[in-house]
Amino acid sequence: MLRFGTQISLDHPWGELGSVPGYAKQLEEWGYDCIWCPDERFERSPYVVLTLAARATEQVKLGVSVTNPYTRHPLITGAAAATVNEASGGRAVLGLGAGAASLFERQGIERPSPPVASIREAIEILRPFMGGERVSHEGRTHSFTGANVDFESSPVPIYIAARGPRLLQLAGEMADGVIIGSLTSEEGLRYALKNVRLGLERSDRGSDEFDVVLWAYTAISEDVEVAKDRVRRLVVSSMWSSRGIIDRLGLDEGEWGPLEEEMKAGFRKGLPPREVYASAAGKLSDGLIEAWSLAGDVESVARRVEGAKKAGVKQIAILALGGSRSDRMETQRAFTEGVMGRV
Numbered sequence: 001m002l003r004f005g006t007q008i009s010l011d012h013p014w015g016e017l018g019s020v021p022g023y024a025k026q027l028e029e030w031g032y033d034c035i036w037c038p039d040e041r042f043e044r045s046p047y048v049v050l051t052l053a054a055r056a057t058e059q060v061k062l063g064v065s066v067t068n069p070y071t072r073h074p075l076i077t078g079a080a081a082a083t084v085n086e087a088s089g090g091r092a093v094l095g096l097g098a099g100a101a102s103l104f105e106r107q108g109i110e111r112p113s114p115p116v117a118s119i120r121e122a123i124e125i126l127r128p129f130m131g132g133e134r135v136s137h138e139g140r141t142h143s144f145t146g147a148n149v150d151f152e153s154s155p156v157p158i159y160i161a162a163r164g165p166r167l168l169q170l171a172g173e174m175a176d177g178v179i180i181g182s183l184t185s186e187e188g189l190r191y192a193l194k195n196v197r198l199g200l201e202r203s204d205r206g207s208d209e210f211d212v213v214l215w216a217y218t219a220i221s222e223d224v225e226v227a228k229d230r231v232r233r234l235v236v237s238s239m240w241s242s243r244g245i246i247d248r249l250g251l252d253e254g255e256w257g258p259l260e261e262e263m264k265a266g267f268r269k270g271l272p273p274r275e276v277y278a279s280a281a282g283k284l285s286d287g288l289i290e291a292w293s294l295a296g297d298v299e300s301v302a303r304r305v306e307g308a309k310k311a312g313v314k315q316i317a318i319l320a321l322g323g324s325r326s327d328r329m330e331t332q333r334a335f336t337e338g339v340m341g342r343v
Helices: 017-030 046-056 074-088 101-107 115-130 165-174 186-203 224-241 243-248 253-268 273-281 286-291 298-311 325-339
Strands: 003-007 034-037 061-067 092-096 135-138 143-147 158-162 177-181 211-220 294-296 315-320
Touching: 003 061, 017 034, 017 046, 034 046, 034 315, 046 061, 046 074, 061 074, 061 158, 074 092, 074 115, 092 115, 115 135, 115 158, 115 165, 158 165, 158 211, 165 177, 165 186, 177 186, 186 211, 186 298, 211 224, 211 298, 211 325, 224 243, 224 253, 224 273, 224 286, 224 294, 224 325, 243 253, 253 273, 253 286, 294 298, 298 315, 298 325, 315 325
Parallel strands: 003 034, 003 315, 034 061, 061 092, 092 158, 158 177, 177 211, 211 294, 211 315
Antiparallel strands: 135 143
16 A cells, blocks of 8 residues: 655745644645655754654654764754654654755765765664663764663664765665665666665565655646746756666656756856756756656646556655645645546
8 A cells, every 4th residue: 555755844845843843734635645854954853843743643743854973963853863763653654865065065065985985884773772781883974882772762764865876775775764765767767676676675675664754846737837936947957966877767858958057067167056956947858847746736646656656666755845834735735636546
């Protein structure tokens, strides 16, 4: 059975911390299996937001989507995730990813090792640590002796968010699940799941022991062009950050290649990223938008979700997009009422 998740953050779709419990309860009543909250930029703490959500809910899982092994030490992350797990009665999920280069620059952080090595090391630390064991570790990124959570804790499932082949394979090898980042096309999912299976083969596990989440930029409107416009900015920034895998996704090089060159030229000129992305976003083809998002009317989005389910996705996690709070709520409600009941 396909499950559903959704991201919440304090600008989506509300603006006040006090709104979290009520909205989390509503999402649980609507049938969402997981509430995800980001650990990016300088927003409110996901661990606080998820703890507030935990106090108002009973069954929905509560996931960080996602943190990274650089801006927080894995032991700090582990203690925070274990706290949410305690507050929720064992419903926490921890998502790990490579992190955003722009965030590291703003904090003066340089990656000391490649993302695959750092995330592997973080999982080696986090899994026993959150499970209540006393942990010592000597690695490329972190070295310490005799650390343990100072309260009773239990294991927290760890998911890896990925688009690149090595991280997708690492997810299959070491994690409890994968969060496939916005690769919504048939070809994109085929590529991602092929790499996940390679990792699963190394771990001697089957797919029934592993969760597959498709993370999707989502906009639903009766006016399909409006829906497409709502996802353009994030689609183009995601494609830029993942341009090294574009040729593996079955996309038309004639659609992406000129945009990539235009963006490279803009960055060489020193133009602000926002300006570069905005210019390219307006030129995205329908094919590129479809390959990186769920944008359209209810019927078309439902068909895409059904296709993802058939491909092997076990949870669709949406980030409802729009220019205003009401736009985002339009998508959230349309997805809940018009899509979830159809698949």
